[in-house]
Amino acid sequence: MDTMKSLHWFVRAVELGSLSAVAREAATTQPTVSKAIAALERDLGIRLLARTTASLAPTTEGQRFYERARGVLAEFDAAVADARGGTASMHGLLRLNAPVALGQFRLNALVHEFLDTHPGVEIELILNDRMADLVEEGVDVALRLGGALPADAVARHVADSPRWLVAAPGYLERRPAPATPAALADHDYVRFAWLATGNDVTLNDGTRTVSVRTAGRYRVNNALAIRDSLAAGAGIGLCPAWLVDDLLAAGRLRRVLPAWQGEPQALHLLYPGRRYQPVRARALVGFLADRLATLPGFVAPSLP
Known part of the structure; x- marks a missing residue:
């Protein structure tokens, strides 16, 4: 599992409220995004998203994980930018x-x-x-x-x-x-x-x-x-x-x-x-x- 990609897709799913929107943004398919987030949930042993036919929202645990995951992604992004020479990697x-x-x-x-x-x-x-x-x-x-x-x-x-x-x-x-x-x-x-x-x-x-x-x-x-x-x-x-x-x-x-x-x-x-x-x-x-x-x-x- 590509953990960083799965984290990114999970964070965007919370922010956009739609797996389809995440898929469009990432130029991939909705099933691909759904499988990646499901694999992340299995790896963590918790349910991150509550899904219905009409809506998608983080669970209580998912909301807490979302707040920390954003920080992880931002730190990773900053580390990559620093390693590659600042803003050139944006x-x-x-x-x-x-x-x-x-x-x-x-x-x-x-x-x-x-x-x-x-x-x-x-x-x-x-x-x-x-x-x-x-x-x-x-x-x-x-x-x-x-x-x-x-x-x-x-x-x-x-x-x-x-x-x-x-x-x-x-x-x-x-x-x-x-x-x-x-x-x-x-x-x-x-x-x-x-x-x-x-x-x-x-x-x-x-x-x-x-x-x-x-x-x-x-x-x-x-x-x-x-x-x-x-x-x-x-x-x-x-x-x-x-x-x-x-x-x-x-x-x-x-x-x-x-x-x-x-x-x-x-x-x-x-x-x-x-x-x-x-x-x-x-x-x-x-x-x-x-x-x-x-x-x-x-x-x-x-x-x-």
């Missing part, structure tokens, strides 16, 4: 999770640059706007913009994006720009749905902080839809610079109340809270940490 799959708009606008080019540098690495980029469970979904690295961060993950603050009030020239021709934050209440305000603060917007000018109750008929849970709506003249919105800096440069949007801005949107890199990471995951974290703050609309975070 290979395997990385699962990267990011918000939809950030992935499409800013992340795609960086991913391809990383892949060009490390030809043995594969990346599966999963774009969604919800907070992924890194362990349950087998995510190696995640990017998150603002909001609360999971307690069971390591979070690294890598960049900030200023947030500005913006509107289209056509809207401002119909509705003159507000002269004070309080005047926002008289405008159509476009915002992200499900915000904990609701219609309340907090702004500061460097010396003062004010809170304004806005009103609007349109709320949406997608940053790209907000961007498009504002450019089409739907109203005023508070947007991070990375989302709208190109529209501002092209004149399709204008700053409103330019002396005022919202709290900067923090960008964090997340990875599972465990001691070891595969070499390729550590390399990706380091690469993104170095590059994200240099992207348009982002700045390096202020020192504490």
